[in-house]
Amino acid sequence: MVAGPTSTGPGKERLRLWIRLLRASRTIEAELRERLKKEFDTTLPRFDVMAALYRSPEGMLMSDLSRFLLVSNGNVTGIVDRLVSEGLVTRSRRNGDRRTSMVRLTEEGTKSFATIAAVHEGWVGELLAGVSEEEARRLTGMLKSFRSNWEGRE
């Protein structure tokens, strides 16, 4: 998926784009993952979950998290398990529907995330320094539009 086109047909341009897109995100992702590990002894998936919860102080259901983060249910279970054991989030049964559990950042989790997020934003700025603000806006727009064309039709 990271290799180049194997033909020169009509789909060539889009295939090239896809390969670029994937290489770019993999490269940045790898760099961020490494820094998160080195500087904060945490992982990208944990950071993702905490970022989602940080935006929802009222908490999120497991299924909300899995939908929002584009990963499977079972995956979220494991990551939240570990965050709970580290004291960064809590799972609390709800009165109404006892199948569901509300996941929330603990106070420690909130503080921890705020610290990491600030540094993380700096890293992203650094890694994307070659893109001007204006270019970033344009690229973002293009990515947004193409995405809505096919996603979510399943």
Added chain:
Amino acid sequence: MVAGPTSTGPGKERLRLWIRLLRASRTIEAELRERLKKEFDTTLPRFDVMAALYRSPEGMLMSDLSRFLLVSNGNVTGIVDRLVSEGLVTRSRRNGDRRTSMVRLTEEGTKSFATIAAVHEGWVGELLAGVSEEEARRLTGMLKSFRSNWEGRE
């Protein structure tokens, strides 16, 4: 990493771009992975390795593969092990340097990849149908340029 910006500072635009980029590639990747599994009973990492080998009929070293695919050495070992056990690639010791081994597609592997790659290219075209050829070229160019600005400095 898939959640939105948590602040509105100067790095905001680039953070937004990064989140878009990641969501886009994850969404497409998930769709391609699912189709590869359903249609060809294979995985994205195996497809990646075979794509790299397809471009190098003379073969590649394990370290070439890992560098090219942006993954760790140990990772490639496992994937190639499985491809070997499926009869799709071979590992052959070299005369000169006996630490290294040349990995090549078998005849079956070559045929198999050619079939899958053709379908795969169609899928990518379909998933990126919302991007015009011209837009695709522009996006590719932008991604290429930003990448060279910081990558590989380690």
Added chain:
DNA sequence: TTATAAAACTTTAAGCTTGAAATAATTAGC
């Protein structure tokens, strides 16, 4: 009611992934 289906999660097995440690073979310095 009372089965039956649906929904929210968890568990499981298999595979992917990394970083670090271990092996083996080559190269460099003396």
Added chain:
DNA sequence: GCTAATTATTTCAAGCTTAAAGTTTTATAA
């Protein structure tokens, strides 16, 4: 030649990931 450093690869432990199967709880509906 001989030791030390380097290089190529594998092994390992821990964690991430999915799809599928299982559990518990809630909703549907005859």
